[in-house]
Amino acid sequence: MPMIMAQEEGEKYPIHRCIFQGSVKTLSSLIKTYDIAEKDKQGNTPLHLAVMLGRKECVQLLLAHGAPVKVKNLAGWSPLAEAISYGDRQTISSLVRKLKQQTREQMEERRPNLVAALHQMGDFYMELKWDFQSWVPLVSRVLPSDICKIHKSGASIRMDTTLVDFNDMRWERGDISFIFNGDQKPGHSLTVLDNKAKLFQRVRHKETELEIEDEVDILMSSDIMAAQMSTKGITFSRAQTGWIFREDKREMVGAFHADFYQINGMVLESRKRREHLSEEDLQKNKAIMESLTKGSSQSFKNGEPPLRRASLNPPPESNITWDExxxxxxxxxxxxxxxxxxxxxxxxxxxxxxxxxDFPLTVDMLLNVLEVITPFKHLSKLRQFVLMKLPPGFPVKIDIPILPTVTAKITFQEFAFRNDIDPELFQVPSDYFEDPMRDYDAYMIMMMVLHNASCV
Structure with a gap:
């Protein structure tokens, strides 16, 4: 009976089976007619299996035919996560490159609709206040706060912030402006200004080989992380006020009337794997992360090529059969x-x-704005929250978990549609100098690596 069941199930997944059996020739013929993104009972795609079993030729063939990299199995892990665990550097590099290519392609597919939506939206000025808090005693006293100022005109958005990065219990202050010009070509649409140093840099859409290899070093020497806000059990109930005579809580938030809701069942789930790491790896990784968050790349320090993380010895060959x-x-x-x-x-x-x-902006409009500025990790969290099915209205004040010990209280404290937004806000000031040595591209890579941890 189990044999018959195995045969019946196996026939449903011919590509998975030929990868399991290591038949590149069979794969190259089946790949033309079968769905290479299909998931089996474990949620594994053919690419998952090829990576976990160390079938390097199958991995390269699947990637060449566009197998999706940003996809998770039932255990919640992507092919990239499994590749990091397996430890073959070439495979990890190939997956990172393909992931970035697919992400760029998806962004470019959405870009015309995003630019059109921004054009249709009225021009405005908005302020978001961030107050970071913790349930850990004394920690809240030292956590930062920030006011993000956002100007929007046509298809252009400018965000000014003093909180450049926030990771674990460390944060970096600055005076940074992030400018998106939607009507410009993709390679010229993103600019970062350092207003203290009066420097700017265009953010490239394509990473250099050195930046890719830096990122692979980080991934190979870091925990494999997956963190997500579980929304399955979330419910909303009206918040109450009053000791004796209870009533629904209503207050003014800035200039806007607001109904308050309790969010029930909000759970931050975090998982980590480190079977690919030694204690020495963890110490080295700490030094790498500190150097990169300070804006320096691994590449060519003191004119010498960097020491790259070598592939691990492969795990023992699996003795699990396809039928099992x-x-x-x-x-x-x-x-x-x-x-x-x-x-x-x-x-x-x-x-x-x-x-x-009463808030003049709609949730859909806010999502379009946040899509532009989500390279900033805490703003990515805000976008994830707003994507939930919220009660009626606009979320003018929100509590969001940022880390297991830290929440952020975000207040939309000011908003006004305006037709007098200065177009020069979206240009690089004439007294700013381009600084090719300041690696904002590496910085943006690091931001994306950190806030896309759940992708891995």
């Missing part, structure tokens, strides 16, 4: 790579959101 794999119950995938060194944690948050029917 395919009849395993969903969520109980047999071990195909290294023994996992795994830790997970979750924290429940009590949070509130204030929804205003």
């Amino acid at each position: 794999y395919i009849i395993a119950p969903p969520g109980q995938c047999p071990l195909l790579g290294r023994n996992l060194v795994y830790k997970e944690s979750s924290k429940s948050f009590k949070a509130t959101v204030a929804m205003s029917p």
Whole structure:
């Protein structure tokens, strides 16, 4: 009976089976007629299996035919996460390159609609106030606050911020402006200004080989992280006020009437794997991360080429057969790579959101604005939150978990449609100098690596 079941299930996934059996020739013929993005019972795509089993030729063939990299199996891991665990540097580099290419292509597909939506939206000025808080005693006293100032004119957006980076309990202050000019060509649409140093740099859309290799070093010497806000069990209930006579809480948030809601069932789930790391790796990684967050790249320090992270010895060959794999119950995938060194944690948050029917901006308009500025990690969290199904109105005040120990209170404290936005705000000032040595591209890469951890 199990044999018959295995045959029946196996016939459903011919590409998965030929990868499991290591048949590149069969794969090259099947790849033309079958869906290479299909998931099996474990949620694994053919690319997942090729990576976990160390089928390098199959990996390259699948990538050449556009197999998706940003996709997760039932365990919540992407092919890139499994490649980092396996430890083959060439495979990791190939997946990183393809992930970036696919991300760029998806962004360019969305770009015309985004630019059109920005043009249709009225021009405005908006302020977002961020107050970071922690339930850990004394920590809240030292956490930063920030006011993001956002100007929008036509298809252009400018964001001014003093909080450049926020990671663990460290943050970096500055005076940074991020300018998006939607009517410019992609390679010229993003600019970062350092207003203290009076410097600017265009943010490229394509990374150099050195930047790719820097990123691979970071991934190979870091925990494999997956963090997400679980929205499955989230419900909203009206917040109450008053000791004896209870009533629904309504207050003014700035100039806007708002109804307050309790957010129930908000859970921040974080998972990490480190079966590919030694203690020495962890120490080296700490030094690499500190150097990159300070704006320096690994590449060619003192004129010498960097020492690159070497491939790991492959894990023992899996003795799991295709039949054993395919009849395993969903969520109980047999071990195909290294023994996992795994830790997970979750924290429940009590949070509130204030929804205003009077706010002039709609949630859809806000999402278009946030899509432009999500390279900033904390703003990416805001976008993830706004994507949830919220009560009626606009979220003028929100609590968002940023880290397991830190929440941010965001207040839309000012908003006004305006027809007098100065067009020079979206230009580089004439007294600013381009600084090719200041590696904002590496900085943006690091921001994307950090806030896309859940992709891995």
